[in-house]
Amino acid sequence: MxxxxxxxxxxxxxxxxxxxxxxxxxxxxxxxxxxxxxxxxxxxxxxxxxxxxxxxxxxxxxxxxxxxxxxxxxxxxxxxxxxxxxxxxxxxxxPTSVVASADAINITKNIGDVYTLPSTVTARLANVTSKQLAVTWDKVADTKSAGEFTFIGTLSIVDGVVNPNNVTIIAKLTVVKSNQELNFKTGTYVGDFVDGKRQGKGKFTWENGDIYDGEWLNDNMSGEGTFSYESKDTYFGNYKDNVKNGQGIYTWNNGEIYNGVWEDDTMNGIGEYDFINGDFYKGEWEDGKMNGEGTYTFLNGDSIVKNWNSK
Structure with a gap:
């Protein structure tokens, strides 16, 4: 059977x-x-x-x-x-090999940079190998003005390779204004722009003396950056839509340091805190307070391990 x-x-x-x-x-x-x-x-x-x-x-x-x-x-x-x-x-x-895919190209250039789309690209074949193929683009790239530009490339086939599904390659060129200065009501920005918005690397100085120097996306502080407060506090880490989100280190002007996870501008998640008196806490945080499993170590070496409830 x-x-x-x-x-x-x-x-x-x-x-x-x-x-x-x-x-x-x-x-x-x-x-x-x-x-x-x-x-x-x-x-x-x-x-x-x-x-x-x-x-x-x-x-x-x-x-x-x-x-x-x-x-x-x-x-x-x-x-x-x-x-x-x-x-x-x-x-x-x-034997004939079939073109399965071609990795997209993403590149960022400043206005006025010299850039030419590549004449050959790497195509991935259905037999899990790759091959360099010539490519013909639908238009010529230039960096005369800021913006995002998309190009479609047609692959040139060689002996032993076929492209029955007409796989093409996509290239996206982002052209930014570099180190442009713009004054706002609350301060001054110097850095990159895309389509009139702060995007890329940039530095914003507020009228009260605060300074952010880092990554921007769609007119917001997003990505990795350093915020230097007028009070002499500093923060280095990740931002999303103008608030601290992700891993980051905050140093107060009195020397205390928090190194850990942030959520919506607040200490939330796993983090370490160095107190000014020499004590040290490592564990969970919620809403800016020690909350959850954690270890508090005193300057003299004694420690407490427990589930903290600071609510």
């Missing part, structure tokens, strides 16, 4: 498997290869030949099916395979 199931599976795979590789063959389409012996699919599935087919299976070896479109399929996995792994199937010719 088990052998009959295997023979039936051969026929099913021949009908249902998807096309991924083309074979330059010396073996006819509609063939099953069992070890080193090949049979027509009709012959292999004819119950009159069950003993011969069963014996071939028992003798061992991989089973591959060549469907009527000329594609080889692994009978065990149901997946298409490269013709190069089929014994005696190369026919002295180069």
């Amino acid at each position: 088990k052998k009959n199931i295997i023979i039936l599976l051969v026929a099913i795979l021949m009908i249902t498997s998807a096309t991924s590789f083309s074979a330059f063959s010396i073996t006819d389409n509609g063939t099953v290869l069992i070890g080193t012996k090949s049979f027509g699919l009709a012959y292999a599935n004819d119950t009159a030949n069950i003993i011969e087919i069963t014996n071939a299976i028992v003798q061992g070896g991989a089973i591959y099916v060549k469907d009527f479109s000329g594609n080889w399929i692994d009978n065990n996995t149901g997946k298409s395979v490269d013709v190069s792994i089929i014994p005696g199937e190369d026919g002295g010719q180069v």
